[in-house]
Amino acid sequence: MPNSKTYKISFLVLILILIICFFVNxxxxxxxxPLKSIFNSLLGSADNESWQYIIQNYRLPKAFTAILVGSGLxxxxxxxxxxxxxxxxxxxVLGISSGASLGVALVILGSGFFGGVFTTxxxxxxxxxIAASLGSFLVxxxxxxxxxxxxxxxxxxxxxxxxxxxxxxxxSVLSYFSSAEQLQQYIFWGFGSLGNxxxxxxxxxxSIYVVGILLSIVSIKGLNTLLLGENYAKSLGxxxxxxxxxxxxxxxLLAGTITAFAGPIAFIGLAIPHMTRQIFNTSxxxxxxxxxxxxxxxxxxxxxxxxxxxxxDYTLPINAITSLIGAPVVIWLLVRKRKMMF
Amino acid sequence: xxxxxxxxxxxxxxxxxGYTTKKKxxxxxxxxxxxxxxxxxxxxxxxxxxxxxxxxxxxTNVQNPLSGHVFINTINxxxxxxEDLAKALSLVLTEQVASKNLxxxxxxxxxxxxxxxxxxxxxxxxxxxxxxxxxxxNIEDLKHKKxxxxxxxxxxxxxxxxxxxxxxxxxxxxxPTTHLDMYHKAYILKLLxxxxxxxxxxxxxxxxxxxxxxxxxxxxxxxxxxxxxxxxPCHLISKGVFKTLFPKDLIDFDExxxxxxxxx
Amino acid sequence: MACKEETKPILHKEENIVKYDxxxxxxxxxxxxxxxxxxxxxDPWPKADKAYTYALIQRDKLAExxxxxETFDGIITIPIQNIVxxxxxxxxxxxxxxxxxxxxxxxxxxxxSSEKTRSRIDNGDIRELGKNEGINTEVLLELKPDVVVxxxxxxxxxxxxxxxxxxxxxxxxxxxxxxxxxAKAEWIKFFGVLYDKTKEADSIFKQIESDYxxxxxxxxxxxxxxxxxxxxxxxxxxYLPNGTSPEAQILNDANVNYLWSNTTGSGSLAxxxxxxxxxAKDADLWFSPSYYSSFEALEKANVxxxxxxxxxxxxxxxxxxxxxxxxxxxxxxxxxxxxDLVLKDIIKICHPELLKNYKPFxxxxxx
Numbered sequence: 001m002p003n004s005k006t007y008k009i010s011f012l013v014l015i016l017i018l019i020i021c022f023f024v025n026x027x028x029x030x031x032x033x034p035l036k037s038i039f040n041s042l043l044g045s046a047d048n049e050s051w052q053y054i055i056q057n058y059r060l061p062k063a064f065t066a067i068l069v070g071s072g073l074x075x076x077x078x079x080x081x082x083x084x085x086x087x088x089x090x091x092x093v094l095g096i097s098s099g100a101s102l103g104v105a106l107v108i109l110g111s112g113f114f115g116g117v118f119t120t121x122x123x124x125x126x127x128x129x130i131a132a133s134l135g136s137f138l139v140x141x142x143x144x145x146x147x148x149x150x151x152x153x154x155x156x157x158x159x160x161x162x163x164x165x166x167x168x169x170x171x172s173v174l175s176y177f178s179s180a181e182q183l184q185q186y187i188f189w190g191f192g193s194l195g196n197x198x199x200x201x202x203x204x205x206x207s208i209y210v211v212g213i214l215l216s217i218v219s220i221k222g223l224n225t226l227l228l229g230e231n232y233a234k235s236l237g238x239x240x241x242x243x244x245x246x247x248x249x250x251x252x253l254l255a256g257t258i259t260a261f262a263g264p265i266a267f268i269g270l271a272i273p274h275m276t277r278q279i280f281n282t283s284x285x286x287x288x289x290x291x292x293x294x295x296x297x298x299x300x301x302x303x304x305x306x307x308x309x310x311x312x313d314y315t316l317p318i319n320a321i322t323s324l325i326g327a328p329v330v331i332w333l334l335v336r337k338r339k340m341m342f
Numbered sequence: 343x344x345x346x347x348x349x350x351x352x353x354x355x356x357x358x359x360g361y362t363t364k365k366k367x368x369x370x371x372x373x374x375x376x377x378x379x380x381x382x383x384x385x386x387x388x389x390x391x392x393x394x395x396x397x398x399x400x401x402t403n404v405q406n407p408l409s410g411h412v413f414i415n416t417i418n419x420x421x422x423x424x425e426d427l428a429k430a431l432s433l434v435l436t437e438q439v440a441s442k443n444l445x446x447x448x449x450x451x452x453x454x455x456x457x458x459x460x461x462x463x464x465x466x467x468x469x470x471x472x473x474x475x476x477x478x479x480n481i482e483d484l485k486h487k488k489x490x491x492x493x494x495x496x497x498x499x500x501x502x503x504x505x506x507x508x509x510x511x512x513x514x515x516x517x518p519t520t521h522l523d524m525y526h527k528a529y530i531l532k533l534l535x536x537x538x539x540x541x542x543x544x545x546x547x548x549x550x551x552x553x554x555x556x557x558x559x560x561x562x563x564x565x566x567x568x569x570x571x572x573x574x575p576c577h578l579i580s581k582g583v584f585k586t587l588f589p590k591d592l593i594d595f596d597e598x599x600x601x602x603x604x605x606x
Numbered sequence: 607m608a609c610k611e612e613t614k615p616i617l618h619k620e621e622n623i624v625k626y627d628x629x630x631x632x633x634x635x636x637x638x639x640x641x642x643x644x645x646x647x648x649d650p651w652p653k654a655d656k657a658y659t660y661a662l663i664q665r666d667k668l669a670e671x672x673x674x675x676e677t678f679d680g681i682i683t684i685p686i687q688n689i690v691x692x693x694x695x696x697x698x699x700x701x702x703x704x705x706x707x708x709x710x711x712x713x714x715x716x717x718x719s720s721e722k723t724r725s726r727i728d729n730g731d732i733r734e735l736g737k738n739e740g741i742n743t744e745v746l747l748e749l750k751p752d753v754v755v756x757x758x759x760x761x762x763x764x765x766x767x768x769x770x771x772x773x774x775x776x777x778x779x780x781x782x783x784x785x786x787x788x789a790k791a792e793w794i795k796f797f798g799v800l801y802d803k804t805k806e807a808d809s810i811f812k813q814i815e816s817d818y819x820x821x822x823x824x825x826x827x828x829x830x831x832x833x834x835x836x837x838x839x840x841x842x843x844x845y846l847p848n849g850t851s852p853e854a855q856i857l858n859d860a861n862v863n864y865l866w867s868n869t870t871g872s873g874s875l876a877x878x879x880x881x882x883x884x885x886a887k888d889a890d891l892w893f894s895p896s897y898y899s900s901f902e903a904l905e906k907a908n909v910x911x912x913x914x915x916x917x918x919x920x921x922x923x924x925x926x927x928x929x930x931x932x933x934x935x936x937x938x939x940x941x942x943x944x945x946d947l948v949l950k951d952i953i954k955i956c957h958p959e960l961l962k963n964y965k966p967f968x969x970x971x972x973x
Contacts, residue, residue, distance in 0.1 A: 030881040050883060054884070057913075196841055228440060231433075236508070313875075314877065
């Protein structure tokens, strides 16, 4: 049986890989910056002013954003898969990304519906962030109301799916009345983007993210108990309603904030827990939670580095990369192992 | 007389069980008065649909009684905090666990949840309890195997070991011998008998194996259409309780062998 | 470059056809036959696989013509008496030719900036025909225009096909497909032939062309070429015109150094923030930062914009704030037909010592 020593080694290796990926990520971008200059820029003594700005104010925040997004989505995906005992669940299964999309659609596309043409395309980044957060928060409230009235956890999943459909319908109506520019804005939001945060925005993002992570850590024991099923969990003294509440709030904080700041990022929340489970060969959340954290951060950094198309002037949308990589990996893992380890 | 001095672990007082919908109340059984003592193996039997599951659900606080009380260690079951109840009562259910990816050790270790800290760390005492439970159920050599690699019989032993590790005075098992072959049916019930004696725990199980229950149990609870009787197998036989359990056209109870025979 | 001052008719002796080749516009051509003219639209949209031909017959020659409708995509009596157009770029041509009163319907009339046409809209003389793909077919059929001038992105235009089936000719205007500013402006001749005002259209275009070339000549004498940046970011991708686009051509003709003038391709360039920042951090001037209307809006959208010298020196110019009463952007409407004004705007802003008495028409400094 893999004992704690084996795990300690694995974690050390993962941390090392994370640090390496972090440096690789900030070293490569559209503009070729030699390694020496990168170190100088990090230390603040730059030979080239625009390079220093790019490293300090563009690539560094982007790399940190990638870490928060990858780890946050991975962990919320893990929480959802265990809570719903469904390997196909992901962080957006509660309708969080639908709620956020609805909020953003109302802000970006709504002016065409409610008012004249080109009225205020002056939606700042903050109004989009706030709208996305409000949207996912409202969906969360609805889910929690249902959760308190209903004993069956599966019903919550259905509610989440329903919200997805409602959002899609409302967005299509709004789209019909929108101008080309507004639609373009909305679609671009949907591509997801990691490089758009200033240090201040990153700080706000991080504060909420930390609360989500803390709540996830607090739920480790409950998550492990839920591996036996809800009836056994109850007989072991677990307060199911309270556990469920904490898990749902943790997921919403993580997935909701990520969607608000970086847009809806596909696939990571679903794929990372599976990949981690296969590699570490355990379902114990005490191991899985930190492992998913590290693994999610690593994969996101790699996806972002690829999306930057180093040395080319062009970049790809991050969602394209996460899907292109995520889907085949999960399929390959399943085929190799032949059963869904859960 | 000696029975009265033994500690009473489970007691019901005028218990009435059933369902309430908005319109009416359905009584499944009433006036149930049972006393279960330390170190006893008790079998709960009855015809299909008579209410065995309802009774078990009421005794384990999954379902509310219609009236009357259930006491565990003299405390009313409704007064228990969930964690304290978990330290007094453990269950073995018919449902499969949600994740079979756990190793045997990990699954049995989950039985210690009521005692571990906020993150679930195992102390040396916890690990000893787990190992003891594995020994008592004879599955030490399976310790590191994953649960999806086990047979039904082995898995059942693991679930029992988990309930043992939970270190409770009372263990309740819902139909622990369904799906097992005859040898393993006997094996599991014999195991339960041995455990009750060795650990001094009270073990209550429901079953369709009336023959085996008669041979192995200290006490049996028989649910019939009219009432719920609790007594030793000998007394139950001499009272002729088993004769009235099933319709007489197909099978009959033979007092001498203590088993049911098919009528020719 | 050999310049022809006038479009010279080329005689094709065999069939007695006079074909007019246009100096700049490649997307359409007109040929004159004995009793009728043929308008051929070669590039209604990029990579069109077929050309559309329309026979234009003057009212008094109708009786003499026995043309087979099957050989044309439409037979139109000229001059037309009422028209529906579908893009604001079509409106200035109508006004320059003095036929704006024949416009009876327009989809998305809020986009129209021109005062003359706005007042006709306000008076109810121009019917609102809906938005985007959703043109209100019923209202349009009720209007019974002589011609509908549409535009398409590709060959799936369901609404227009429906209108065609009802008997109203639909002609696709491909001015936006043209690759140079003067070619786009030359499409005024497209409207000219429909209204049987070919001579007027020719002379109006000639004036625009000579004003444009005169300004270009003026600018070419200047030694100092300021560096120019354009576009803005959507999320993390910076969109700006590529070097062969009409926008870049005007910048070139204004004798400024557009930092991406040596790029090619169709459509906008989509570049990473990093590469734009490195190249244009110290650009002298910044034109057209997308739809942003103020420095505050730019800053709120992305904090990195502040680092560009053009931002710090407030040398940012946009056409987004020059709008009509209902918010329609004037540049989109008039800029296609009057590239001479656009060029002069750029010249005036980049080389302030030239064009002393000229006030920029479209481009204003950002607020």
